[in-house]
């Protein structure tokens with residue numbers, strides 16, 4: 001038993017750390033750190049820098065740009081990206097679509113799509129959820145009917161994250177209407193420019209355009225865009241969800257948030273000194289840090305048990321990481337909200353920050369108007385990727401046998 | 403013990419409920435109201451004034467009603483239930499309480515009629531960049547001159563300063579920044595030379611502003627009461643603010659809890675209403691417990707806020723705010739969670755209640771601030 005990194009692992013960590021801080025533009029990292037929205041360009045820029053280094057898709061097969069890293073290296077890499085506030089490689093391309101296609105796709109599909117996905121030449125989005133199919137994903141209704149060498153797709157997807165940027169959408173569609181729920185589903189790749197597709201924005205509660213509704217009206221999709229076998233889509237979706245757990249606890253992200261909160265607390269006036277002089281506040285920060293430490297070790301235990309990070313069945317233990325990890329992400333946004341105090345109320349005027357806020361702190365007061373939006377927006381982390389209630393169900397069934 | 407409303411109070415509750423429901427039939431309507439230049443349509447303000455609510459704080463000799471904390475509570479519950487964006491609290495509760503408790507007969511006679519008629523809106527400017535929730539932490543300074551005073555300094559997050567005709571401003575005549583003595587409350591017309599207002603929207607659909615004062619000349623009769631002993635008055639104003647926020651929070655939580663329970667009954671997944679899952683039923687029940695505990699404390703606030711014993715009053719209102727903050731956080735977050743993705747959207751009314759509740763928890767003292775007040779009292783709360 002040894003929780004310490006080996007000298008090689010430490011060297012690897014330092015390499016990743018140095019690269020992130022030197023090569024990824026500081027302005028992009030600042031936006032990530034402050035929880036402000038990133039433009040498509042920011043995300044593309046950052047990913048291309050990583051890809052040029054061979055680090056955009058390290059967990060893919062080496063044939064398609066992956067690195068033969070150990071689980072520990074993968075862990076270090078993800079955590080370092082988070083801690084340097086580097087945007088993670090576009091998640092739908094790199095953690096969902098890529099691994100599915102690499103595992104179940106045809107060779108010609110891989111050659112066509114994977115390099116472009118790794119370099120973010122194509123932006124992929126995820127078309128799983130529907131208005132009537134959220135937690136109960138298998139009840140999805142979007143239909144694909146065979147017509148010659150095309151499928152004709154009709155229906156609606158929703159909550160499609162950053163669909164407004166997307167060139168392609170990978171969809172779960174129903175291809176067999178008689179079969180049992182899970183059996184009649186296929187995994188289809190659809191060009192967003194195909195006639196009959198309409199994207200309508202959904203504005204989330206903090207005011208950002210992050211998700212969309214996507215409507216399909218007699219959309220013709222070449223049969224060659226089917227992944228794997230017809231009616232086997234549910235298996236691929238399960239594989240995808242298992243992969244989604246890469247860094248699912250986002251410990252590095254929360255660590256970065258906590259480090260920033262400590263920095264800001266030293267600048268934020270309170271009483272005769274700063275918020276950092278307030279022992280009660282520090283105790284609350286410490287409380288989150290304690291949980292975070294424990295989760296970090298839990299995550300390493302889960303990772304060590306796996307060895308290989310891309311087995312087909314989701315490990316119920318990753319549900320535990322998702323639950324506690326999302327709670328801690330949210331706890332950090334609550335601490336930031338507390339830090340902003342009475343200033344949390346201030347909202348920026350479209351694109352220009354909040355007028356008149358005092359600017360006489362070393363770091364300025366300009367972060368305060370992003371504290372509440374970040375708190376609001378982070379309520380999503382216990383809802384998406386399988387809600388925390390569903391994760392409880394998974395553990396109850398999968399680990400406890402209830 | 404009597405928790406029942408008398409006849410006048412029932413009438414007031416019904417009429418304010420009817421008006422608020424009329425003005426706020428939908429979320430779209432609320433968004434439209436909030437887009438008006440002042441953050442609300444002036445016509446709405448006139449309708450609240452016609453109902454007579456701005457006379458509530460004043461006694462009959464000042465021209466009206468003579469309502470007490472229970473009446474204010476009824477108004478604020480409706481404000482919360484319907485997410486009213488008109489700045490009822492800054493005028494009806496903050497400004498008017500300062501005027502009622504601190505103003506001389508002459509000052510009240512001069513301003514109360516306009517407030518009652520709906521032609522003068524008030525607000526309170528007390529937060530400073532460094533003060534957090536400490537009311538005595540005041541750097542804004544007044545100096546005496548031959549004719550009166552000169553005011554210099556800045557206030558932060560002043561509620562609805564851009565639609566107020568008059569601000570009540572805390573300022574220091576003597577002593578150091580964190581001395582309890584030496585502070586006064588001053589009436590400052592918003593259009594006085596040297597007052598500059600930088601307005602912005604707030605996270606919950608309202609308005610606030612940074613306000614700077616540069617050599618603002620004030621007449622001698624602009625001080626409310628003792629210009630160097632004004633802290634107790636300011637504390638009382640904030641206690642009334644807490645009582646009002648508690649009622650608003652209860653109104654808002656009532657609506658949000660109702661929306662959530664309705665959603666549990668109508669949303670189906672896995673072939674059944676999600677309200678059929680016991681895991682969710684229990685969560686909805688815990689939300690109800692939060693709401694009822696909060697309601698009790700809103701009533702407690704109304705009963706305690708006029709009590710003569712300053713120490714007991716301060717501890718009571720601190721306790722109220724702690725409980726309300728806790729409920730706002732717990733009930734609001736659970737409501738979003740139980741709605742799933744829908745709860746995360748700007749188009750959903752419940753999300754706006756969640757945001758307002760989250761912001762209520764940051765106003766007039768967060769939980770750590772008020773817990774400190776209680777723990778600083780020698781024997782805690784229950785001995786008081």
Ligand SMILES: Cc1cc2nc3c(=O)[nH]c(=O)nc-3n(C[C@H](O)[C@H](O)[C@H](O)COP(=O)(O)OP(=O)(O)OC[C@H]3O[C@@H](n4cnc5c(N)ncnc54)[C@H](O)[C@@H]3O)c2cc1C
Nearest residue numbers: 126128129134135159160161380384387389739740742743
């Ligand atoms: C910001 C955001 C981004 C998203 N991005 C995407 C995306 O890019 N692509 C995509 O396909 N989807 C996306 N989603 C959708 C997300 O996966 C769903 O919101 C999620 O699966 C929950 O479904 P729902 O919203 O329909 O809620 P529902 O399933 O209706 O759930 C409502 C409530 O009921 C609870 N519940 C449901 N079933 C049970 C049960 N059996 N036992 C106990 N409790 C239960 C839930 O936990 C929740 O609290 C996104 C969602 C959000 C909020």
